[in-house]
Amino acid sequence: MTLWLVILIAGLLTFGTRLSFILLLHRIKFPGWFLRGLRFVPMAVLSAIILPQLATRNATLDLSFHNPQLFAGALAILVAWRTKNVLLTILAGMVALLLFQAVLGIL
């Protein structure tokens, strides 16, 4: 029951965000830095999610050479940069993870 409420509130907040400027842009004067800062929101938020996820294994921080996720993540960043292709990036990252896992398992 609580979960339904969480989803409803999260959904309303998301919808409110999407509706915000469509309704308000011509009614409120927003400061320039605020509007310029919005541009950095997706890259800042998502990057702050990406690196900790790559660096965490079994709920503990692992920045050593034994963490295959770091290598697979680095390769995925390279593929994303070169190809700009979502599917290819995910595929390359998953294959790399399995390969590095196998290699590190042998070493």
Added chain:
Amino acid sequence: MNKSMTPTSRGREFWLGVRDEAPILLGVAPFGLIFGALAIAANISVPVAQAMSSIIFAGASQIIAAQMIGAGTSVLVIILVVFVVNLRHALYSASVAPHVRHLSRSWKILLAYLLTDEAYAVTIRHYNQEGDPVNKHWYFLGAGLTLWATWQISTALGIFIGAQLPQSWPLDFVLPLTFIAVVVPALKDKAGVAAAVTAALVGLLTLGLPLKTGLLIAAFIGILTGLLVEGRPK
């Protein structure tokens, strides 16, 4: 009469939107499958998982929410993180606002609900092209509804197939990979790279903080860094 001045019919605009959205679905459908599978892996019930796709309707935040629900994260943090992850939509909202200004409130509400990353990307391109803008919201509607239907169907498939996927598959790793695929091509200037790198490093340093507050701190410091590197507008 100039051809570009001819008003384009509503139906034609709508189907143009559907057609232009189609190639993007190739990337969206697997993402929906992954969400459905992850939601079931996090012990979320089938109706709730499907409702997340229709009520929240924002892939990245849904995947994070599913993971947090599975990990037993507190309710307030889940809501706050979904809100923050979806803040980028405010930028899309600001960007399309001048184009939908002439529409009725019902239209604005409907189009705001459909304002996802993928619908926005296609629609804003169309708004910036030549042609009579009077019926371009029908294009927005076509692109948005196409994406919506694909998201609902792929979620349902993920829910169905997800139960049969082996637990040992490192499906969790798809999340950072998907974000890498979205973020990296969007980094086009020094300020953007600075914002991303700073946020990533601060996110790592603040990993020990409770309730995922490190994510929020990292995001705000990243945004500030981006603004500082960009400098004042000329």
